Amino acid sequence: xxxxxxxxxxxxxxxxxxxxxxxxxxxxxxxxxxxxxxxxxxxxxxxxxxxxxxxxxxxxxxxxxxxxxxxxxxxxxxxxxxxxxxxxxxxxxxxxxxxxxxxxxxxxxxxxxxxxxxxxxxxxxxxxxxxxxxxxxxxxxxxxxxxxxxxxxxxxxxxxxxxxxxxxxxxxxxxxxxxxxxxxxxxxxxxxxxxxxxxxxxxxxxxxxxxxxxxxxxxxxxxxxxxxxxxxxxxxxxxxxxxxxxxxxxxxxxxxxxxxxxxxxxxxxxxxxxxxxxxxxxxxxxxxxxxxxxxxxxxxxxxxxxxxxxxxxxxxxxxxxxxxxxxxxxxxxxxxxxxxxxxxxxxxxxxxxxxxxxxxxxxxxxxxxxxxxxxxxxxxxxxxxxxxxxxxxxxxxxxxxxxxxxxxxxxxxxxxxxxxxxxxx
Amino acid sequence: xxxxxxxxxxxxxxxxxxxxxxxxxxxxxxxxxxxxxxxxxxxxxxxxxxxxxxxxxxxxxxxxxxxxxxxxxxxxxxxxxxxxxxxxxxxxxxxxxxxxxxxxxxxxxxxxxxxxxxxxxxxxxxxxxxxxxxxxxxxxxxxxxxxxxxxxxxxxxxxxxxxxxxxxxxxxxxxxxxxxxxxxxxxxxxxxxxxxxxxxxxxxxxxxxxxxxxxxxxxxxxxxxxxxxxxxxxxxxxxxxxxxxxxxxxxxxxxxxxxxxxxxxxxxxxxxx
Ligand SMILES: NC(=O)c1ccc[n+]([C@@H]2O[C@H](COP(=O)([O-])OP(=O)(O)OC[C@H]3O[C@@H](n4cnc5c(N)ncnc54)[C@H](O)[C@@H]3O)[C@@H](O)[C@H]2O)c1
Numbered sequence: 001x002x003x004x005x006x007x008x009x010x011x012x013x014x015x016x017x018x019x020x021x022x023x024x025x026x027x028x029x030x031x032x033x034x035x036x037x038x039x040x041x042x043x044x045x046x047x048x049x050x051x052x053x054x055x056x057x058x059x060x061x062x063x064x065x066x067x068x069x070x071x072x073x074x075x076x077x078x079x080x081x082x083x084x085x086x087x088x089x090x091x092x093x094x095x096x097x098x099x100x101x102x103x104x105x106x107x108x109x110x111x112x113x114x115x116x117x118x119x120x121x122x123x124x125x126x127x128x129x130x131x132x133x134x135x136x137x138x139x140x141x142x143x144x145x146x147x148x149x150x151x152x153x154x155x156x157x158x159x160x161x162x163x164x165x166x167x168x169x170x171x172x173x174x175x176x177x178x179x180x181x182x183x184x185x186x187x188x189x190x191x192x193x194x195x196x197x198x199x200x201x202x203x204x205x206x207x208x209x210x211x212x213x214x215x216x217x218x219x220x221x222x223x224x225x226x227x228x229x230x231x232x233x234x235x236x237x238x239x240x241x242x243x244x245x246x247x248x249x250x251x252x253x254x255x256x257x258x259x260x261x262x263x264x265x266x267x268x269x270x271x272x273x274x275x276x277x278x279x280x281x282x283x284x285x286x287x288x289x290x291x292x293x294x295x296x297x298x299x300x301x302x303x304x305x306x307x308x309x310x311x312x313x314x315x316x317x318x319x320x321x322x323x324x325x326x327x328x329x330x331x332x333x334x335x336x337x338x339x340x341x342x343x344x345x346x347x348x349x350x351x352x353x354x355x356x357x358x359x360x361x362x363x364x365x366x367x368x369x370x371x372x373x374x375x376x377x378x379x380x381x382x383x384x385x386x387x388x389x390x391x392x393x394x395x396x397x398x399x400x401x402x403x404x405x406x407x408x409x410x411x412x413x414x415x416x417x418x419x420x421x422x423x424x425x
Numbered sequence: 426x427x428x429x430x431x432x433x434x435x436x437x438x439x440x441x442x443x444x445x446x447x448x449x450x451x452x453x454x455x456x457x458x459x460x461x462x463x464x465x466x467x468x469x470x471x472x473x474x475x476x477x478x479x480x481x482x483x484x485x486x487x488x489x490x491x492x493x494x495x496x497x498x499x500x501x502x503x504x505x506x507x508x509x510x511x512x513x514x515x516x517x518x519x520x521x522x523x524x525x526x527x528x529x530x531x532x533x534x535x536x537x538x539x540x541x542x543x544x545x546x547x548x549x550x551x552x553x554x555x556x557x558x559x560x561x562x563x564x565x566x567x568x569x570x571x572x573x574x575x576x577x578x579x580x581x582x583x584x585x586x587x588x589x590x591x592x593x594x595x596x597x598x599x600x601x602x603x604x605x606x607x608x609x610x611x612x613x614x615x616x617x618x619x620x621x622x623x624x625x626x627x628x629x630x631x632x633x634x635x636x637x638x639x640x641x642x643x644x645x646x647x648x649x650x651x652x653x654x655x656x657x658x659x660x661x662x663x664x665x666x667x668x669x670x671x672x673x674x675x676x677x678x679x680x681x682x683x684x685x686x687x688x689x690x691x692x693x694x695x696x697x698x
Binding site: 186248274275276277278327328329330332333336337339340341342343344345416 | 525598603
């Protein structure tokens with residue numbers, strides 16, 4: 001699997017510049033050469049419109065795809081999406097039901113950006129109809145829905161990828177490739193957090209309180225697992241990716257501490273994932289203080305990478321890249337080679353306050369603009385053209401979703417949770 | 426003297442920490458072979474003792490239900506017998522067994538039945554879990570010592586995670602192997618060691634399950650416990666047990682062991698009183 005992963009990484013780093021594509025794929029798709037990849041966006045809310053804008057914006061450099069249809073069952077979302085279409089002077093077909101879209105607008109691929117609980121059935125129907133799908137994260141509201149989506153993609157042969165845009169971000173691709181190559185030594189911990197200071201609510205149109213659950217679906221357990229599915233899914237994806245593995249168990253705790261406004265999902269939670277080799281991912285989320293913001297620290301023997309802010313710090317400042325790590329014992333060996341006898345500093349606990357070490361920061365990777373969303377969209381188009389996607393990519397989305405939902409179970413039961421066999425892929 | 430000593434130094438990872446091996450005075454080949462054998466032993470023991478590797482024996486044991494006997498190979502059987510004996514000798518302060526439901530408290534009764542004839546172990550409750558974290562490094566060091574002997578390596582120094590040490594013979598510059606370590610706030614101790622094993626327990630060295638021993642707990646000294654012993658497994662067991670023992674318990678427990686030296690912080694405990 002790691003080989004596939006590497007191959008993709010190489011390809012993906014250049015994808016978006018057009019270099020990854022063989023000329024032949026340009027010849028058969030797009031522009032004057034032939035038909036374009038026909039795309040539709042289902043769910044034109046906040047995220048759907050953001051994706052639409054990117055797609056339309058990129059069309060000035062890439063004439064191999066077109067947006068032929070959009071679908072939303074909430075009129076204000078549809079109106080806002082139409083405005084964007086006007087701006088880009090396109091007139092895709094509009095639908096209020098994805099089934100009508102499937103019947104009346106032939107498409108090669110759809111981008112699904114509906115609320116979490118509206119992912120599975122739409123995705124599965126599209127895959128079974130031979131339509132390739134880029135579905136927003138997190139994959140599904142339940143374990144069985146996520147598994148059904150995965151199975152549908154395998155069975156139908158239609159491509160399914162989940163919108164974890166970090167997988168397409170060159171900063172992440174570069175950092176993770178170097179981690180896998182062992183440049184920083186074994187990874188012991190991933191420390192992830194996403195702290196915000198806002199209520200996470202969408203305003204409800206005046207006089208329409210009945211829209212509360214529809215618009216604020218993130219806050220109700222029927223539709224979403226809140227911070228877990230909406231934020232943590234991204235970070236457990238990064239953690240699994242870095243470890244090239246999935247956890248063996250999760251322990252977690254969470255609750256509503258601050259925003260006691262009728263919501264059902266925690267506003268303060270923490271989870272610990274244990275991997276087979278004893279390494280761990282520690283992840284925490286809160287909605288009442290933004291001091292820490294968002295970050296994934298990938299902590300390896302020789303270096304710490306802060307993925308969100310593109311920072312790399314070597315733990316042994318004097319060490320050359322790929323050079324051996326200095327330990328008290330290796331220092332003693334160096335002394336012996338110099339003909340000296342000095343005590344090796346070993347054992348014992350250090351009782352000094354062990355404040356963080358200050359070492360020089362360097363960038364992981366220069367030259368990534370944006371968070372990877374544009375690359376994600378363009379790569380999806382390329383996948384459709386070649387009718388193939390690396391299978392690790394769906395697994396990554398599936399496993400992120402799986403462990404996100406298992407974390408919810410850990411919080412709800414107070415127990416250490418492992419993955420039931422039937423959901424392992 | 427240093428020019429022709431064939432100084433060997435290599436390191437590997439295992440049991441969640443770093444193993445470092447220094448050897449000298451034997452042929453390059455023998456030293457390399459010995460290191461490779463130590464690595465193989467490490468892998469072997471990790472396969473037996475890991476709680477995290479789903480293919481490991483202990484992982485399997487932890488997932489068993491009660492009254493379901495698990496067949497044991499000789500090495501694991503002997504290890505179980507040994508650690509149960511150590512539990513008795515340390516008055517329960519060293520214990521690899523715990524109850525998952527209530528892992529903070531100690532348990533009074535035996536949690537498992539080991540049958541040395543049938544070579545089986547049975548849990549008495551489904552919640553029984555085992556964690557060899559407090560002794561695994563000692564077991565590996567004991568095996569490494571046998572391998573050093575077999576390969577006729579007279580001078581060596583092995584550090585496992587910086588807290589479990591074996592040294593033999595002399596330093597390449599002559600004399601003992603010298604170590605510096607900080608045993609408590611602001612106090613460094615230098616030890617000069619020949620042919621012995623050392624295990625250090627301190628707050629920064631997680632040693633698996635250290636249970637609180639109730640009221641007897643020493644008014645927190647925050648001091649590390651260092652055990653020097655010919656037996657690396659007993660050094661591990663005692664550094665764990667004495668770390669949480671009261672002064673009286675320490676003396677009672679030490680009567681059951683033959684130990685070379687005990688340091689509580691930087692102070693040497695007077696033995697055999
Ligand atoms: N990758 C990212 O960084 C990222 C960021 C934000 C949101 N998202 C994801 O995007 C998805 C949408 O989030 P959002 O913030 O845009 O939510 P939103 O509520 O703003 O938008 C969802 C839209 O889907 C529409 N919809 C609901 N059910 C539908 C159905 N059956 N058919 C057609 N349309 C339907 C709604 O009317 C709404 O317009 C979620 O899965 C979310 O997790 C991802």
